Amino acid sequence: MVENRPWLTFVSHAVLIAGIAVIAFPLYITFVASTLSLEQILQVPMQLVPGDQLRENYSKALLAGAKGGAAAPVARMMLNSLIMALAIAFGKIAISLIASFAIVYFRFPLRNFFFWMIFVTLMLPVEVRIIPTYKVASDLGMLNSYAGLTLPLIASATATFLFRQFFLTIPEELAEASRIDGAGPMRFFVDVVLPLSRTSMAALFVIQFIYGWNQYLWPLLVTTEESMYTAVIGIKRMIVGGDALTEWNVVMATAMLALLPPALVVVLMQKWFVKGLVETEK
Amino acid sequence: MEKRVVFRSAWLPYALLAPQIAITIIFFFWPAAQAFWFSFQVQDAFGISTEFVGLRNFAELFSDEHYLESFKTTAVFSLLVAGFGIAISLLLATMADRVLRGALAYKTLLIWPYAVAPAVAGVLFAFLFAPSIGIVTYVLRKAGYNWDWVLQGDQAMLLVVMAATWKQISYNFLFFLAGLQSVPRSLIEAAAIDGAGPARRFWTIVFPFLSPTTFFLLVVNIVYAFFDTFGVIDSTTQGGPAGATQIFKAGDLGGSSAQSVILMVIVIALTVAQFRFIERKVQY
Numbered sequence: 001m002v003e004n005r006p007w008l009t010f011v012s013h014a015v016l017i018a019g020i021a022v023i024a025f026p027l028y029i030t031f032v033a034s035t036l037s038l039e040q041i042l043q044v045p046m047q048l049v050p051g052d053q054l055r056e057n058y059s060k061a062l063l064a065g066a067k068g069g070a071a072a073p074v075a076r077m078m079l080n081s082l083i084m085a086l087a088i089a090f091g092k093i094a095i096s097l098i099a100s101f102a103i104v105y106f107r108f109p110l111r112n113f114f115f116w117m118i119f120v121t122l123m124l125p126v127e128v129r130i131i132p133t134y135k136v137a138s139d140l141g142m143l144n145s146y147a148g149l150t151l152p153l154i155a156s157a158t159a160t161f162l163f164r165q166f167f168l169t170i171p172e173e174l175a176e177a178s179r180i181d182g183a184g185p186m187r188f189f190v191d192v193v194l195p196l197s198r199t200s201m202a203a204l205f206v207i208q209f210i211y212g213w214n215q216y217l218w219p220l221l222v223t224t225e226e227s228m229y230t231a232v233i234g235i236k237r238m239i240v241g242g243d244a245l246t247e248w249n250v251v252m253a254t255a256m257l258a259l260l261p262p263a264l265v266v267v268l269m270q271k272w273f274v275k276g277l278v279e280t281e282k
Numbered sequence: 283m284e285k286r287v288v289f290r291s292a293w294l295p296y297a298l299l300a301p302q303i304a305i306t307i308i309f310f311f312w313p314a315a316q317a318f319w320f321s322f323q324v325q326d327a328f329g330i331s332t333e334f335v336g337l338r339n340f341a342e343l344f345s346d347e348h349y350l351e352s353f354k355t356t357a358v359f360s361l362l363v364a365g366f367g368i369a370i371s372l373l374l375a376t377m378a379d380r381v382l383r384g385a386l387a388y389k390t391l392l393i394w395p396y397a398v399a400p401a402v403a404g405v406l407f408a409f410l411f412a413p414s415i416g417i418v419t420y421v422l423r424k425a426g427y428n429w430d431w432v433l434q435g436d437q438a439m440l441l442v443v444m445a446a447t448w449k450q451i452s453y454n455f456l457f458f459l460a461g462l463q464s465v466p467r468s469l470i471e472a473a474a475i476d477g478a479g480p481a482r483r484f485w486t487i488v489f490p491f492l493s494p495t496t497f498f499l500l501v502v503n504i505v506y507a508f509f510d511t512f513g514v515i516d517s518t519t520q521g522g523p524a525g526a527t528q529i530f531k532a533g534d535l536g537g538s539s540a541q542s543v544i545l546m547v548i549v550i551a552l553t554v555a556q557f558r559f560i561e562r563k564v565q566y
Contacts (some may be wrong), residue, residue, distance in 0.1 A: 012377040026406040045420040095301040102298035132313035155305035175287040185289035214399035262397035
């Protein structure tokens with residue numbers, strides 16, 4: 001900073017710590033609740049230090065699920081979430097990579113038409129076209145399948161744009177040199193473009209993994225069988241209504257399990273995460 | 283900007299584009315076209331015959347009090363989430379930009395809520411504020427405040443606004459921090475030499491520099507509140523009590539298609555507005 005103002009620095013730290021405390025409070029309470037027995041949670045006020053039921057609650061959530069409501073084991077749901085998140089992340093990266101490569105490195109009839117066709121989809125998030133898309137998915141027999149969970153969410157213009165912007169910054173000399181050396185387009189793609197795109201791919205992966213893991217409305221519609229639920233849907237199905245009927249300790253353990261993987265991805269891949277976030281939204 | 287060096291092939295570019303175009307047509311254009319088509323039709327109760335009715339679905343929607351009410355709810359909700367989210371994260375980002383010690387730790391601890399699914403965030407807040415067992419409810423009751431969002435619409439609204447804002451802070455925070463770090467140091471130093479205090483410097487130099495970021499975030503936050511928070515609301519209040527937090531309304535195929543079409547028009551208008559203003563660079 002341009003000048004030393006000790007009191008202002010003190011205030012800054014105080015505000016930041018207060019902000020972090022308020023933001024982390026719900027997470028802390030969730031963690032504490034996931035280590036208590038149901039009786040301890042129902043006691044008002046709930047205790048604020050972790051209890052000793054940690055292993056019981058988590059193993060119950062992972063292997064058996066809560067009683068009442070849907071009783072599906074969360075381990076299966078987490079596997080579904082993982083498959084969905086990975087399929088969406090890798091699928092999006094793969095199809096947008098090749099699509100933007102075609103748009104940037106080739107001249108062909110209808111090129112602009114295809115470009116605009118992809119561009120328009122920027123304006124149509126899933127939520128807007130949810131009911132007609134559901135009808136299409138059910139017509140194609142995709143309900144309760146991984147294809148139904150992932151395919152409609154895989155096409156997105158954002159990733160295509162990110163890669164297009166990036167490809168445009170690759171020096172012309174590289175393509176020239178490859179052509180002189182006799183490399184065809186796919187050889188150039190694999191040996192030059194792919195290695196250069198690693199950073200963008202990592203950034204996009206973080207964003208899309210979180211996007212896929214956290215989907216709610218779409219899996220809610222497409223999955224009706226418990227074996228196809230994702231973790232986020234599972235939590236919702238465990239809450240039966242009425243504070244005393246819900247097994248809050250198991251629900252909270254499930255909530256922790258559902259939010260840990262994406263949170264870890266964000267924290268551990270922070271650098272890529274920030275890059276991906278700022279670039280995809282440009 | 284176009285590449286000068288390009289490759290030539292009669293079929294390869296089409297093959298490369300095929301997956302993306304196929305999915306775009308099947309899951310974007312086909313449904314959108316169907317929504318458009320169904321929005322002008324009425325189906326009988328068994329879904330056997332359909333009848334073309336022109337704009338009647340739209341007319342019915344706009345004369346439906348619940349639908350108009352849900353629009354108002356959505357608007358209030360979006361503005362509240364965007365307003366609170368932007369104000370709080372601007373404060374936190376400004377402070378984080380000032381401190382040198384522990385900057386990375388602060389940043390890490392502030393960005394993780396981005397990873398929490400909206401529906402999970404809703405469940406966490408529903409638990410904290412649960413009418414009988416919630417820990418915050420207990421504190422509020424002790425303070426003599428009658429908290430029960432299950433019965434009172436205003437409080438249900440407040441609850442979902444809090445959950446949605448909580449989730450949105452980390453996103454705004456990162457953008458403001460990036461914006462703050464691109465403000466030229468020389469300008470701030472010059473102002474300091476001229477005797478401007480920190481508050482004065484913030485409002486006359488830093489804040490105007492942040493105006494494009496702020497405007498961008500305003501649009502993104504409103505869009506987020508519009509769509510993504512369905513999860514928050516559905517997992518906490520399910521639209522209740524008495525529709526106080528209802529922002530979606532399911533119905534027959536024709537009616538819901540008409541709703542989809544109206545939503546699409548709104549989103550396209552918002553996107554166009556965003557592009558136009560971003561192009562102009564709101565900066566003073």
